[in-house]
Amino acid sequence: MNTAFIKTCLHTYVNHQTMASLQSSFTLLSSAPKPRSSRLPGRSHSSQISCSGDGGGGIDRRNILLGLGGLYGAGSSLGRQAEAAPILPPDLSTCDPTGATTTRRVGDKQEVVKLDVNCCPPFTDKQGDYKLPVFTKLRRRQSAHRLSPANLAKYKKAMAKMRELDVTDPDDPRGFTQQANIHCAYCNGPYDQVGFPGIDLQVHNSWTFFPFHRWYLYFYERILGELIGDPTFALPYWNWDNPRGMSMPLAFDDPSSPLYDEDRNQDHRRPAVVDLALNSGITDPVQLISNNLALMYKEMVSDVETAVDFLGTEYRAGDDPHAFALGGTSERGSHTGIHAWVGDPRNDLKEDMGNFYSAGRDPMFYSHHANVDRMWTIWDKIPASYSKKIDDDDFKNSSFMFYDEKKNLVRVKVSDCLDHRKLGYEYEYSDTPWINSRPPQRAVPANLKELAKGIPTADKVFPLKLVKTVKFLVPKPAKGKADEALVLENIVTDNSKLIKFDVFINDEDDKPDELDRAEYVGSFTQLPHRVKGKESVNNLRLNLREVYENINIADDDAVVITIVPLISGDAVTIGGIKIIRRRPRK
Ligand code: C2O
Numbered sequence: 001m002n003t004a005f006i007k008t009c010l011h012t013y014v015n016h017q018t019m020a021s022l023q024s025s026f027t028l029l030s031s032a033p034k035p036r037s038s039r040l041p042g043r044s045h046s047s048q049i050s051c052s053g054d055g056g057g058g059i060d061r062r063n064i065l066l067g068l069g070g071l072y073g074a075g076s077s078l079g080r081q082a083e084a085a086p087i088l089p090p091d092l093s094t095c096d097p098t099g100a101t102t103t104r105r106v107g108d109k110q111e112v113v114k115l116d117v118n119c120c121p122p123f124t125d126k127q128g129d130y131k132l133p134v135f136t137k138l139r140r141r142q143s144a145h146r147l148s149p150a151n152l153a154k155y156k157k158a159m160a161k162m163r164e165l166d167v168t169d170p171d172d173p174r175g176f177t178q179q180a181n182i183h184c185a186y187c188n189g190p191y192d193q194v195g196f197p198g199i200d201l202q203v204h205n206s207w208t209f210f211p212f213h214r215w216y217l218y219f220y221e222r223i224l225g226e227l228i229g230d231p232t233f234a235l236p237y238w239n240w241d242n243p244r245g246m247s248m249p250l251a252f253d254d255p256s257s258p259l260y261d262e263d264r265n266q267d268h269r270r271p272a273v274v275d276l277a278l279n280s281g282i283t284d285p286v287q288l289i290s291n292n293l294a295l296m297y298k299e300m301v302s303d304v305e306t307a308v309d310f311l312g313t314e315y316r317a318g319d320d321p322h323a324f325a326l327g328g329t330s331e332r333g334s335h336t337g338i339h340a341w342v343g344d345p346r347n348d349l350k351e352d353m354g355n356f357y358s359a360g361r362d363p364m365f366y367s368h369h370a371n372v373d374r375m376w377t378i379w380d381k382i383p384a385s386y387s388k389k390i391d392d393d394d395f396k397n398s399s400f401m402f403y404d405e406k407k408n409l410v411r412v413k414v415s416d417c418l419d420h421r422k423l424g425y426e427y428e429y430s431d432t433p434w435i436n437s438r439p440p441q442r443a444v445p446a447n448l449k450e451l452a453k454g455i456p457t458a459d460k461v462f463p464l465k466l467v468k469t470v471k472f473l474v475p476k477p478a479k480g481k482a483d484e485a486l487v488l489e490n491i492v493t494d495n496s497k498l499i500k501f502d503v504f505i506n507d508e509d510d511k512p513d514e515l516d517r518a519e520y521v522g523s524f525t526q527l528p529h530r531v532k533g534k535e536s537v538n539n540l541r542l543n544l545r546e547v548y549e550n551i552n553i554a555d556d557d558a559v560v561i562t563i564v565p566l567i568s569g570d571a572v573t574i575g576g577i578k579i580i581r582r583r584p585r586k
Helices: 003-015 061-076 149-168 176-185 209-227 285-302 307-311 329-342 364-379 545-551
Strands: 101-106 109-114 127-129 139-141 196-200 399-403 409-413 425-427 470-475 484-494 499-505 520-526 535-543 558-567 572-581
Touching (some): 149 176, 176 209, 209 364, 285 329, 285 364, 285 520, 307 329, 364 425, 470 572, 484 499, 484 520, 535 545
Parallel strands (some): 127 409
Antiparallel strands (some): 101 109, 399 409, 484 535, 484 572, 499 520, 499 558
């Protein structure tokens, strides 16, 4: 059954209904979705797609359009929000306990099978808007590698209590399994978007990523504090961005501790060095660390030309769930890297950390995400020539539901979490050596004529099944150093697979294990994930401005691109590739 097709049709149907029937018990619902067909031209919407067509043959065409629309970053769509609507909190009464499905190989066929966990939260119709307490003293999140014995003892005690609730009162929304299920519920399809039946609510791979997880951790931390009667309790962060933190924190690697989880990659336990690039071919810890720092520099600094580049592409009411390539640089990069690196290869779908539906079952998830959140606070302060704010009401008014530490079901908004200090916490300082990890610039540009000998042009190579390393020539819109981006179009991926490939430019040396070189452009990484449908379509955009400077590109009108599959290349087809001029940013 072609679910993409059905979704598209449903979507169109919903667009033409009045929104009066929106289910929500909130009075403060100031911005109910408006019909998408009233959007301004230039922004794709599903009612342009005919439901009598083939629906894309398993490929959601809207996703493709959305992806391409997003290629120009913030400039193209911000300011049009008057016609759109924010993501609404889910209606818990409609949570589908069997709504999360997955594709799994049965014999040699992919089939959609039911998820074996019900990740719906307990239901209550008593709900309201969350009122942030006024915090006079900030909770201080410490680096996990420097966690004081007293704070570790507190954390273990609180975790033990949270795990105990699973047994004594499984319906208590503050229990560990209930907390873990929040993540599953917001990523794996039990919730449809309010007003858009058949369209999953999915907070990842978009601008809801950082705010959702900030609120999620906020309540998790407050609940842990409540369980031990200590409102100063603060989660430790796993500072994997710093060489001193580039191994699993000791506190989580003690099998007798409530912070331990058996379902982790056993080869990656201490003292294994974190590999954000997921390149198991590298064994030299010095190279691993250098790669990690180079990756961090790229995703925090040089790959980011707009706020949306970092925070993730726009995601509005009625939008289909985004595929992995639409996440911000940090989400797609170190964030996904750690999930995959910790996930257990003994499990089919790399549970726990290696799959969204199960990630919250590993206590380390919350310290991983504390560092992801810390990256947001750090990025916010890095001087840049673009604005760090997303000035779009659909972003600011996106909202979610959580149970607070007193078991009240509350609605929270993105705009209320943009300043972490208002949420009552701060991060203990750790240095960020990656800030200086820009790769050394090449003195002499590569000789394109030499490099291109015997290499096909891109149009001969695509569509491309990524079974081996490929090299091809791609034309540039402008010669030499220019503000351009590389776009990999219609990357079709099997959702049940962990996937990773790397992209290099004008690479004479062909050292794909070394990402701390000027020629490394970026990567695509996908975690296996349980969603309706077996494939996703991704459009990946990688900014080239600083890369051109690093390789000291000559006045050429083309480049040689190398794509190196690292994990499950056979589960990837790339539709096309091109270099585009970046729109001047606002
Ligand atoms: Cu909700 Cu790290 O993912």
